[in-house]
Amino acid sequence: MAARKTNPDFMTGVPELLVLRLLSDNEMYGYELVQAVQDATGAEISLGEGVIYPTLHALEEQGCLRSRRKAVSGRTRVYYTTTAAGRKRLGVMIGEWQRITNAVGSLVKGSSHATA
Amino acid sequence: MQQLEHLRKRLLDGGVAPRHVRRTLTELRDHYDDALRDEELRGLMGESAKQAAQARMGDSDVIAQSIIARPELQSLAAKHPRLIFGAAPILLWIAGMLLMVVTFVATIATADKTGWLPTHGPELGVRIGGAVNAACIFANWVLPVLLEMFLIYMAARQRLALRWPLIGAAIIALVTGTTTIFVIFSSTMGEPNKLIITSSLLPFLLPFTNAVGNMDTSLLARGVLRSIVMVAIMLAPYPLRMWRQKKTV
Numbered sequence: 001m002a003a004r005k006t007n008p009d010f011m012t013g014v015p016e017l018l019v020l021r022l023l024s025d026n027e028m029y030g031y032e033l034v035q036a037v038q039d040a041t042g043a044e045i046s047l048g049e050g051v052i053y054p055t056l057h058a059l060e061e062q063g064c065l066r067s068r069r070k071a072v073s074g075r076t077r078v079y080y081t082t083t084a085a086g087r088k089r090l091g092v093m094i095g096e097w098q099r100i101t102n103a104v105g106s107l108v109k110g111s112s113h114a115t116a
Numbered sequence: 117m118q119q120l121e122h123l124r125k126r127l128l129d130g131g132v133a134p135r136h137v138r139r140t141l142t143e144l145r146d147h148y149d150d151a152l153r154d155e156e157l158r159g160l161m162g163e164s165a166k167q168a169a170q171a172r173m174g175d176s177d178v179i180a181q182s183i184i185a186r187p188e189l190q191s192l193a194a195k196h197p198r199l200i201f202g203a204a205p206i207l208l209w210i211a212g213m214l215l216m217v218v219t220f221v222a223t224i225a226t227a228d229k230t231g232w233l234p235t236h237g238p239e240l241g242v243r244i245g246g247a248v249n250a251a252c253i254f255a256n257w258v259l260p261v262l263l264e265m266f267l268i269y270m271a272a273r274q275r276l277a278l279r280w281p282l283i284g285a286a287i288i289a290l291v292t293g294t295t296t297i298f299v300i301f302s303s304t305m306g307e308p309n310k311l312i313i314t315s316s317l318l319p320f321l322l323p324f325t326n327a328v329g330n331m332d333t334s335l336l337a338r339g340v341l342r343s344i345v346m347v348a349i350m351l352a353p354y355p356l357r358m359w360r361q362k363k364t365v
Contacts (some may be wrong), residue, residue: 029143029146030143030146030147031146031147031150031151034147048174048178048179049144049147049173049174049179050174050175050178050179050180050181050182050183051182053140053143053144053179053183054140054182054183054185054186054189057136057139057140057183057186057188057189058186058188058189061188061189062188075146075149077146078139078142078143078146
């Protein structure tokens with residue numbers, strides 16, 4: 001397998017947020033989620049296999065996701081969906097995300113005004 | 117895919133629970149099939165499609181690192197080796213012994229009420245003496261060996277370091293190998309039956325008292341020899357499992 005570009009360091013925690021957000025609308029399997037993240041973010045964010053499966057399995061272990069095997073077009077896939085705990089966690093994460101992005105945004109805006 | 121076999125080994129070496137390893141590999145295999153189909157739909161054929169799909173999968177070492185880094189996905193034995201391999205065998209052995217004693221007492225109590233078995237006197241020993249002492253030998257010497265064989269097999273299957281399984285095996289073999297358990301059935305009516313538990317090791321560990329028996333070097337030597345034989349049997353599954361693992365690779 002060839003090496004490929006990874007996401008920046010400050011992406012820590014973002015995969016959980018994206019996965020919970022997307023799975024709160026629809027149940028999906030791993031490959032579908034990777035495509036959905038790319039589509040939803042205009043290919044700005046790409047979750048690799050090294051991120052998506054550990055994230056899904058860890059969230060399931062924490063009780064935030066539920067999985068089930070489902071046969072579609074002759075193939076069995078593992079579909080994931082959020083649980084009540086997962087939706088609660090998503091709410092908390094969205095709140096934290098907005099607080100951080102507002103804080104970082106105002107700082108970045110301030111420093112760009114200063115350098116202008 | 118050779119990369120998946122490499123990934124499997126990396127994950128097990130990293131202490132990831134086998135159920136997560138199996139599931140990750142299944143999902144990655146499906147993921148690769150989906151990626152390959154997408155590449156073929158885009159017009160790539162044969163080897164080019166396979167190469168493109170593999171490139172999309174990313175580096176198997178990066179995948180392994182990110183899975184190993186998740187504490188939730190580690191096996192219980194990898195997270196708590198002292199507990200699983202060090203303390204659990206002794207605790208399970210004690211539980212097994214208690215279960216045996218409770219079963220014995222319950223059997224005698226039931227027999228006393230229903231009258232299907234004489235509860236006192238020489239006839240009881242004649243009727244069930246052989247079975248009870250066979251159960252004592254099983255619980256004392258066979259059960260710990262089976263327990264440790266299972267744990268060592270599990271450690272080999274998960275490719276865990278042998279340090280704690282070996283320490284656990286040595287501890288339980290020394291404790292149980294130097295312990296003797298048997299039942300003396302009353303030979304006269306009215307005399308109670310006795311469950312005897314002796315240890316040839318305890319008098320040496322507690323030399324300031326003879327409440328646990330007298331120091332007997334020859335008894336201790338016999339117990340230690342038994343312990344060595346037990347450890348040798350306990351370790352048997354390890355080379356067998358490693359050979360099977362090599363064979364499958």
